[in-house]
Amino acid sequence: MDFNDVIAYTLRAGVLISAALLILGFVMLTFKGKAGYYSINEIASTASMVNSSYFNANTIITGMMTLNPVAIIFLGLVILIATPVLRVALGLAQFIKEKDYIYSIITAIVLFNLIFAIFILPSLIHT
């Protein structure tokens, strides 16, 4: 299996796992009729108060423990966002292995931009 195969499988797995979690979250939400403190009607309205600003890594993990349907949906969305990040990381590994220095540097910059947006900016915004 070469790098391109790994990348193709990563992308496919990311999309499939994410879609499965999104569907599972929705099905559980309709069966339970609520998620945490919120009723399904509060979650499913067009101008719902329930949104991503209340969910971070910690709340998603604790939500998973109690099988909170919204936490499951958010996990699916996190995996969706993580897939391209993983893809860039694999690309970086590939360029380093091929000793392609200019593209190793370029890919490292792209990865930095992603990490900056995902991990560094949130802490800057909240302080």
Add this chain to the structure above:
Amino acid sequence: MIQPILYFLILIVVSALSGILGALVGLGGGTFLVPIYTLYLRIPIAYATGASLISTIATSSGAGSAYIKDKITNVKLGMGLEIATTGGSIVGALTVAFMYSHHLEYIIYIVFGLVLLSQVYIQLTRSKYELPKEMKPDWSTKLFKLYGSYYDVVLGKEVNYYGVRWWLGEIIMFFAGFISGLLGIGSGALKVLGMDWAMNLPMKVSTTTSNFMIGVTAATGSSIYWIYGYIQPFIAAGTAIGVLLGAYIGTKILVRITNRSIRYIFSVILVILGVQMVMRGLGYGF
């Protein structure tokens, strides 16, 4: 108050239709999705763009896993240009966050409408030629190794190509990233323009590489949207599932419809939605 299950099904159907339309004309679903969500389903624009942006990742990754085998996507080219698209996306997403927090939503409606209307021009004047005119390689061709080749099924031969004016491509890509972060769309048309027009690359290479880049650009913007709370789980889940379904169906019927008829239908829809978005921004109903 719509029943939650019915609402979810509406979200899936609308975004699947947008995904099909998008796949037919080589754009992501977001171009149609955001106007339909805001104008007809009355979804707040922040939630509409949030759902749209995150689901373009699904389309990009889904198509990417299929494209990687055929070797048309030029990964080096895409990665190099992503420096600009991810940077632009960060600036665009922070700009829109500033606008929403200052109740300047109307500006986003107007800009979105204008972007839709400009797409009409791009659609109708898009070059009929698969391969670009000859241009001399420049310094960036060599430094960034902008060479490549692929097997063209239509032409029935191996096509060798190279890109020029990397710097001009980067400038356009920054703008494409900015628009993506600002409006929650993949802005694939702008990315194609950057490669096709600025860097003189063949259409097939531009479109597949653009698709590859959209996922990375959208992941950058989505994470900023996440912090500000523009991602509503119910809407985003329905949209992502719908867009994936639509993109899958779209690539299946793509072969059966002639290109010209699609472009005309598409242009009419774009004009209608574009005008409505501008009107909404200016405060006239809809």
